[in-house]
Amino acid sequence: MAVAQVCGRNLAREYTSVALTRLKYLLRTSEHEEVRAAALTTLKSLLGDADLSARVLKTLVDWTAPERNTSEKGGSSHTAFLDVFALDDTESSASPVPLLLNAEAEHGEAVRELLREGWQATWRRPEQRERAAEVLGQWCDAAEAGELPGDAVEDVVAVIFSAQVDVMGGELDRLIAGTAPFRTQLRTRLFEVVREMAARGAAASTHSAV
Structure with a gap:
């Protein structure tokens, strides 16, 4: 220690x-x-x-x-x-998450990009995906409660959608299930990501066929 x-x-x-x-x-x-x-x-x-x-x-x-x-x-x-x-209610004041997600200007964008990279890398490790869904679900809960900025959390979740859009299993349920406005917004974002990736795939197939 x-x-x-x-x-x-x-x-x-x-x-x-x-x-x-x-x-x-x-x-x-x-x-x-x-x-x-x-x-x-x-x-x-x-x-x-x-x-x-x-x-x-x-x-x-x-x-x-x-x-x-x-x-x-x-x-x-x-x-x-x-x-x-991970957000722990017993030591919420020690969590760096609010400070990082609320960072402004160039520093804030750099931090947010690193968070996206980290979550994407974590989600790609199958043995960690269940816990990743649990922790990121905590972020979603906090965004719904107004404790974290919703736009920043949504940006992170969108990276997860892009990384694992072909795995529509229980892990994603932890992020998008529910009727609260924030979860509804996340589902909309997921559908947008699916459409975008499908469009890129179709474009790539057309290009390769020419």
């Missing part, structure tokens, strides 16, 4: 790569839940720092991708993206 705390803002500001590498090592090797929790808390704190958030978020996205060496012992850094962005 002490190592995770040392990797907080002071070390991260001066030696960002070193701090993130140490946190990744803790997540991959520690079999103690309290150590993993401390590492995740540090990551949340770093994501809440506007000067570091984009760098840390990019690192989390990179961790989500499959690695060459899959012989991990203990924990895993692959799930850090989901672990960090």
